Amino acid sequence: MLHAKVIDSKNQKIEIKKAEEFLKSSRFGALIYFVGTVRNVNDDKKVTGITYDSKDSLVIKSFEEIYNEADEKLKIKDKAVFIEHIKGYVSLEEKSILIGVGCKHRDQAYVLSRYIIEEIKKRTPIWKKEHYENQDSEWLKGTTIEAN
Amino acid sequence: MKITVELFGAAREFSNKDFIELNLLQPSSIKDLKNELVKMIDDKFNGNQNFKKIVMSSAFCSENDNIVSDNFKIDKKQTFGIIPPVGGG
Numbered sequence: 001m002l003h004a005k006v007i008d009s010k011n012q013k014i015e016i017k018k019a020e021e022f023l024k025s026s027r028f029g030a031l032i033y034f035v036g037t038v039r040n041v042n043d044d045k046k047v048t049g050i051t052y053d054s055k056d057s058l059v060i061k062s063f064e065e066i067y068n069e070a071d072e073k074l075k076i077k078d079k080a081v082f083i084e085h086i087k088g089y090v091s092l093e094e095k096s097i098l099i100g101v102g103c104k105h106r107d108q109a110y111v112l113s114r115y116i117i118e119e120i121k122k123r124t125p126i127w128k129k130e131h132y133e134n135q136d137s138e139w140l141k142g143t144t145i146e147a148n
Numbered sequence: 149m150k151i152t153v154e155l156f157g158a159a160r161e162f163s164n165k166d167f168i169e170l171n172l173l174q175p176s177s178i179k180d181l182k183n184e185l186v187k188m189i190d191d192k193f194n195g196n197q198n199f200k201k202i203v204m205s206s207a208f209c210s211e212n213d214n215i216v217s218d219n220f221k222i223d224k225k226q227t228f229g230i231i232p233p234v235g236g237g
Contacts, residue, residue, distance in 0.1 A: 036237050052236070053157050055229055058213050085236060097237050117237060125209075126236025127157030139158035142235030145207040147217035 001080040004063035006056045009088035019082040019100035027078065028102035030109035034117055036097040038090050042140075046133040052096060054087040055125040062124040066116055074115060076108045081116065085126060149174045149225050151181060157232040158202050162189070167227075175223040178208050178216055185230075207231040 003022050007014055016033055023031050038050050063083050070076050082100035090096055099116050103109040120126075122143050131137045154167045162168060162185075170184045182203055189199045207215050209229040216228075 053160065054236075055154075055156050055209070055231065058209060058229070058231075061213050121235060121237050123234065124236050125156065125231050125234050127232065128235060139161075139232075140235055142157075142233035144205050144233045145215055145231055147207060147215045147220075 002064065002067045003082045003084075004060050004067070005084045006054050006059050007084050007086050009052075009086050009090050009094075014084050014086060014095040014098045016098065016100075018084075019098055022082045023080050023100050023102040025080065025102060027104065028080065029104055030106040031100065031102050032106075032109045032113045034097075034099040034113050035095055036117075038092050038094055038096060040092050042130060045130070047092070047130050048133055049089055049091045049131045050096065051089045051129040051131065051137075052085070052087045053127040053129070054085065056087070058125045059085065062120070066119045066124075069119075070112055070115060074108075074111060076103060076112055079103050079108070079112060081112070083116065083120075085120075085124075087126070149176075149222075151176075151222065151225070152227040153181070153185070154227060154229040156229060157234070159206065159230045159232050162193075162199065172222060175221055177218065177222060178220045178228075179218040181208065181222065181228065182206075182218070202232050203230070205233055 067081050080102040085097045101109050101113045128140045151170050151172050152167050185203045186200055193199055210216050211227050
């Protein structure tokens with residue numbers, strides 16, 4: 001069971017209560033929520049906010065692939081996963097990503113949550129433009145995606 | 149033939165619009181498309197090396213959201229997305 005969505009910061013926010021509602025089930029004894037937020041310093045530069053860019057259709061495809069791979073690679077069949085990622089401008093402390101996972105046991109939930117965020121970082125087409133206190137801004141370096 | 153390239157991430161600096169349009173010979177490949185983008189950077193941005201690096205380190209995706217290789221054949225008018233190195237979260 002997967003919920004995957006890109007949230008436009010202009011008109012929506014990422015909310016943990018939506019993930020709680022989605023993951024609520026007596027089948028799962030372990031729920032983990034990973035929340036990424038905007039940090040105030042990066043590479044010794046004072047950050048005021050981040051603009052996230054996204055190729056939405058490819059982002060959703062990537063979330064679905066990562067979810068399906070967990071079946072084969074991690075052998076975690078019985079699970080529920082909630083992934084929302086922001087696009088647009090977000091200020092300090094605001095949420096940029098929420099990954100909620102529900103599994104039978106805690107070992108599986110920790111492994112699955114970590115797997116999903118690391119794969120998203122490596123291959124999901126989302127980009128960050130950091131904005132700094134001195135009014136500068138900069139697209140951050142990332143990981144090149146290879147064709148299959 | 150006219151090829152539209154949708155811009156994302158750092159490649160958005162290539163234009164004020166969300167896309168750029170290029171003319172390629174028919175047939176061409178993604179490698180040819182990259183070379184055409186580099187020529188455009190030479191013309192419009194005085195050969196900006198950072199922009200060229202973005203092109204050369206980017207992947208390209210087709211209209212049906214598949215990442216395509218440098219050898220991918222382009223034989224008709226279509227749209228590609230330029231996918232610079234990614235880093236969400």
